[in-house]
Amino acid sequence: MIVDDSLAIRRKIERCAAVGRDVTLFTAVNGRDAIELFKTEMPDLVTMDLTMPELGGVECIKVLTNLNPGVHILVISALSDKATALTAIKNGAEGFLKKPFTDKSLDIALTELLDTEFHK
């Protein structure tokens, strides 16, 4: 599941995530929509923006990890300070990718998390 308030970024992540992978993708535009979609679709992996309207990424991560402690969450955010990354990790995210990102850096980050899921 891709959570980002930017249409262009959601589409970029969708294109990259679909290359060479047999995956079903869902998208949400803010934390509140993400929680509703998560309850019905129960995705294995979530990419999560942090600065979003309605409900921000850190609060959303807390809810999603409560609903499914096994979910893999990759934060993709422009907020590049260490404190923000640590807060996201502390609340349940497993990875942090800084915007702007390249297709290659996103592919590596997604592969790492999907490998974790495969080897569970």
Place this chain on the structure above:
Amino acid sequence: MMTENEVQVFIDGIKHYFMAVSDSKAEVGTPYLIDVKDSPVSDYMGVIEISGVRKGKVYVLAARAMLRHLLMSLGETYVTPELIVDIVGEVANTISGNVREQFGSQFVISVPTIKEGGVGVIKETEQAFSVPFRWKSYTGHLVVCLQ
């Protein structure tokens, strides 16, 4: 008051953004103080409100042609008006978010708001620096107003 080093952080942010999302680097011009009379104007403007340890706004102004080309660099093959409006906000959001590496996590940024149609910056603080930049054949401006 903004220091020279703080303006440089935004200049570095512009360069980093365009290098990361495309195969062309942005050339950044000399920053200058603006007033209401010579505020830059462009087709689209993404605005980020700053709160926390600093107060103010960061603006990214760009022409439709630049944003269209930028979207194609991101992999879009069919550019819609919705995508053009979206990407100017995302550029402003990304550059503003990246500067937290230097300004710290108490430099709080809002979600972007977008204005379109020959829009210019409304100067709300004493100092407003405009940083002109050129990416490919297009010119844009990043304006920083910080207290």
